[in-house]
Amino acid sequence: MNENSTILRMRDITKTFGAVRALDGVSISVTRGSVHAICGENGAGKSTLMKVLSGVYPHGSFDGTIEFEDKEVEYRSINDSERDGIVIIHQELALSPYLSIAENIFLGNENAKRGVINWHETNLEAVKLLARVGLQENPATPVLELGVGKQQLVEIAKALSKRVKLLILDEPTAALNDEDSAHLLDLLRHLRDQGITSIIISHKLKEIRKIADTVTIIRDGATIESFEMTEPDATEARIIRSMVGRPLDNLFPPREPDIGEEYFRVENWNAYHPVDTARKVVDDASFSVRAGEIVGFAGLMGAGRTELAMSIFGRSYGRNISGKVFKQGKEIQTRTVEEAIRNGIAYATEDRKKYGLNLIGDITVNVSAAALGRLARLGVIDRNREYVTADRYREQMNIKAPSVASVVGKLSGGNQQKVVLSKWMFTGPDVLILDEPTRGIDVGAKYEIYGIINQLAAAGKAVIVISSELPELLGLADRIYTISQGRISGEVTRADATQELLMHYMTADKD
Numbered sequence: 001m002n003e004n005s006t007i008l009r010m011r012d013i014t015k016t017f018g019a020v021r022a023l024d025g026v027s028i029s030v031t032r033g034s035v036h037a038i039c040g041e042n043g044a045g046k047s048t049l050m051k052v053l054s055g056v057y058p059h060g061s062f063d064g065t066i067e068f069e070d071k072e073v074e075y076r077s078i079n080d081s082e083r084d085g086i087v088i089i090h091q092e093l094a095l096s097p098y099l100s101i102a103e104n105i106f107l108g109n110e111n112a113k114r115g116v117i118n119w120h121e122t123n124l125e126a127v128k129l130l131a132r133v134g135l136q137e138n139p140a141t142p143v144l145e146l147g148v149g150k151q152q153l154v155e156i157a158k159a160l161s162k163r164v165k166l167l168i169l170d171e172p173t174a175a176l177n178d179e180d181s182a183h184l185l186d187l188l189r190h191l192r193d194q195g196i197t198s199i200i201i202s203h204k205l206k207e208i209r210k211i212a213d214t215v216t217i218i219r220d221g222a223t224i225e226s227f228e229m230t231e232p233d234a235t236e237a238r239i240i241r242s243m244v245g246r247p248l249d250n251l252f253p254p255r256e257p258d259i260g261e262e263y264f265r266v267e268n269w270n271a272y273h274p275v276d277t278a279r280k281v282v283d284d285a286s287f288s289v290r291a292g293e294i295v296g297f298a299g300l301m302g303a304g305r306t307e308l309a310m311s312i313f314g315r316s317y318g319r320n321i322s323g324k325v326f327k328q329g330k331e332i333q334t335r336t337v338e339e340a341i342r343n344g345i346a347y348a349t350e351d352r353k354k355y356g357l358n359l360i361g362d363i364t365v366n367v368s369a370a371a372l373g374r375l376a377r378l379g380v381i382d383r384n385r386e387y388v389t390a391d392r393y394r395e396q397m398n399i400k401a402p403s404v405a406s407v408v409g410k411l412s413g414g415n416q417q418k419v420v421l422s423k424w425m426f427t428g429p430d431v432l433i434l435d436e437p438t439r440g441i442d443v444g445a446k447y448e449i450y451g452i453i454n455q456l457a458a459a460g461k462a463v464i465v466i467s468s469e470l471p472e473l474l475g476l477a478d479r480i481y482t483i484s485q486g487r488i489s490g491e492v493t494r495a496d497a498t499q500e501l502l503m504h505y506m507t508a509d510k511d
């Protein structure tokens, strides 16, 4: 086999959904045994291109040709492409939470023996596959007990069981912490050494620098350029320029903080695990936010940041919750989501599929969902105002959709995230808690979202940003709390904050 042969050629791919032209003549060519990155703004067409390749959109539903291993292919389903060794791991993971690791790996797998499944053999095989991805778990463990990082590895183990030749990963590290991401990138390198080609879609340009051999940039459904990462001018700035269509000098908009009195305070907050009720997940947390201040929450995955925020926001997480919440010095109650919203608190969730959105509803319905009271006159919802409001957010947040009547489930991942943010902005909160607000968002759109966060602060609101991206917190926040094992383990002002110092507090052990 020729070392540097081309394993995949997609030529002039055009794909439309009604009036939406998602892909407009995209071409891409991937070298065997390489890691090939695809970059582009939210809605550029990256996921669609990979769905065309893998047969999610069958032959005949798009224009253009696909050549895999030097032969033209016409996949009619995912099974067709998997038979050739093309396996796609989607933006949203697709494992069955209640089934075991082994079951997830082998169920519905064409390579398993038809009919009866020999579970003894299957478990042995699973252990071998798990070893290949560096996962030491019992194959009988239900997937729901694994964190996202490990679930991702199970997906890859499943791909390996299908004798994958071309592995496609759509934003695999979006939900992973640094450690899990590094592990995953190592694994891709390792697979590359075994001759497995990968295509990776990611908005994390640092990661692309580290892992990719080649990068292809698409914008508005068309290929802008492809280049080798070994070229001297293969820089992040070049990728950004090609993605956005213009250079982006600053990743954060300028801001003059205007910080007032203490506005929001939480005292001695505790919460226990909803199922394992003896386990304390939030441990005596106290913190405050001043008017006009942007406060960051840093912590490792599982440190309890989301649990802290959700238990405050209408007790939507946890049991036996105790503690006090104050707004402008007055104690307020946040016992239900409605009560929290009424008291001016909003929490924009990191998990847009589970809690954030109605995927079969349109943009209008989603934006207004949490604040219908603001649109009602004498109990009747003013549909015209609802429409106008949603349209204003579409423009402000630059949501890529033909109109606000577009169904949210059909928007690209990043654009769905923008709808979640719009929805919570529209409740007109005084205290806004944003949980991973830029996950899956492209660099240009991040800048816009930071601008909106700055505006909220400038209007005297209290803003809390939970983020796993330390550079994001360093660029955005006036002050950062670190959380470790459910406790507030440190507090650092913007002037003193460095990644090293934050990491030090984030990994602080109890006692």
Ligand SMILES: Nc1ncnc2c1ncn2[C@@H]1O[C@H](COP(=O)(O)OP(=O)(O)OP(=O)(O)O)[C@@H](O)[C@H]1O
Pocket (backbone or CB within 6 Å): 017, 020, 021, 022, 040, 041, 042, 043, 044, 045, 046, 047, 048, 049, 400, 401, 410, 411, 412, 413, 414, 415, 440
């Ligand atoms: N099933 C569908 N019906 C209608 N429009 C769609 C459908 N799937 C995708 N689109 C549209 O096609 C365009 C490209 O979407 P795609 O999901 O490929 O973007 P992406 O590059 O993966 O973006 P992101 O970085 O946000 O994930 C978007 O405008 C999207 O709204």
Ligand SMILES: [Mg+2]
Pocket (backbone or CB within 6 Å): 046, 047, 048, 091, 170, 412, 413, 414
């Ligand atoms: Mg996508």
